[in-house]
Amino acid sequence: MVGQETRHVYMDYSAAKPVELRVVKEMIPYMESSHGNPSSMHTFGQVAKRALDESRTKVANLINAEKPETIVFTSGATESNNLAIKGAANRNKARGTKILTSSIEHMSVVNACKSLIKEGFQTVFLPVDKFGLLDLKKLDEEIDDETTIVSIVYANGEIGTIQPIKKISKIVHAKNAYLHVDATAACGQVPINVHNEGIDLLTISSNDMYGPKGVGALYLKDGVHIASMLQGGGQERGLRSGTENVPGIVGLAKAAEIAKDEMRSESERLITLRDDLIHGLLDPVPYAFLNGHPAKRLPDNVSVRYSFIEGESILLSLDLMGVYASSGSACTAKTLQPSHVLLAIGLKHEEAHGSLMLTLGKQNTQEDVDYVKNLMPSIVKRLRKISPLTPEELKKQCIRTK
């Protein structure tokens, strides 16, 4: 580890992304000169109001929403997920109190659903297969006339698996329930068409599309009714009170516009890098495996696992070499529990501990990929040399502790 030239290779784009310069430039006027409140009737207010309207159109265009008014701006994906699930559940309580979701959702969906359980709702966390694809048969079995909302992630950010949303939607709509889709990781990477795919509510994150943090959106199909969570001045059709974050919203809209124009070419570029990196991480190393689906996969997502070693020590070793990534290991989590997503796809705890997630982005190049590919085998080799585990020993130790 000594004597080599250190590069800085950021491969944790799903944790946070840099804001595009084109986005920053678009935002600046709304922080400086055009700082009005869209609710004010004077010229300053109307300039801000116009920016808000134009932003709504741009975000609606990205997902082929029927009209701009279907977009509600929020403080980010966590708020959008909470508003969608709690809002739909509470508003439609008279019709039923059952909520369906998957076992590989983001914590903002998991915990929103759990909080509803305390209020008397029933939540079912549907299983997924070893690739992370939703069990459609189970969805069909569980959905009933009491079900008002089904919340499924478009593509999980940890393992990258893209769900068959159109098929899911057909099952959900056959029972007249709403389909909420958390598109935080997917939006801006893969084309989403709420109309064709039959999506009733859709969560959008700004930073995941190279927009600023602290802003997001919720698409609400025309005619879908939900309850609001914040009481105040009635902004955003009464669904999200509070003076609009105009610079943030303008940034999100610009990011959406860029994503719409450049998604195809950037995704093609990322898929080439992604597949090259996956092969480079797995092929030269024994007992190395891919997490998630090999083909139905987000362009930016590389998720692998190495037996006999632990994820945090892989991350530390990479960090020392200027590579920044993440892991589903318990040792990197505040809870000291391995990622629920990795456990849901059937990994044992000791397998989840050895996971490594690299998410690619605009600034990554083939040189970055080559650098990581070259580094990884020696890191794994070193940590395995320190580790007492071997295939036989792992089996023995796991039996011992059961």
Place this chain on the structure above:
Amino acid sequence: MYSDKVMDHFKKPRNMGEILNPDGVGTVGNPVCGDLMTMYIKVKNNRVEDIKFKTFGCGAAIATSSMTTALAKGKTLDEAMAITRESVAESLGGLPKVKMHCSNLAADALRAAIKDYRQKQEKKIEVQK
């Protein structure tokens, strides 16, 4: 998140490896929790003459294992038995709070190795009797 000393021991672990025909072996933790460590000792004149470790776990687990061996080497068995999780963490310039319990098991593994050695000795004496 880690001190320089922790990173130093993570980068250059002291006494890493196995001892063939050790006088005592101690293993603590389990792979399900994400931490497993084994200590091997050679004892001469009631002192830890040689010590080696193997660890599966996070950076803190590797660093505490390394530091434990560094502290124990050359000590009498009673002195080595007195090494605690706290004294290992202190020698490393502190550990993050969440790592104090799950990843700081090396001192326990060392004590298990010494106990293993002492039990083997007792058995030997019994056989001789």
